[in-house]
Amino acid sequence: MITTQKTLDTYPEHWIHVYTDGSVFNGTINGGYGVRIQYPDKTKEELSESCGSNCSNYEAEAFAIEAAVFQLTSVFSLYPEKTQNLVTFSDSKSVLEAL
Secondary structure, three states, rough: OOHHHHHHHHHHHHHOOEEEEEEEEEOOOOEEEEEEEOOOOEEEEEEEEEEEEEEEHHHHHHHHOOOOOOOHHHHHHHHHHHHHEEEEEEEOHHEEEEE
16 A cells, blocks of 8 residues: 555646456456546546456556546547646556557
């Protein structure tokens, strides 16, 4: 937990912080994802969705990051003044390496 907090603390509070996660039951059943977008003004958005009954953990993690990108693209298009640096936190090394 201390390492996680130190990592989080290395990014400025005036950046948008995006947290993503995906998970499945027994490796491939009933997958889903969650996203939390924390804006510098302390407002937040939370997204979650089912990925279907046959979904891998990798796919659920990838869907989470994709959902965050689509949401932020939409927000930045509608509210250009919100466009700024952001950092995404994900625990899926394989998805991040595939980007």
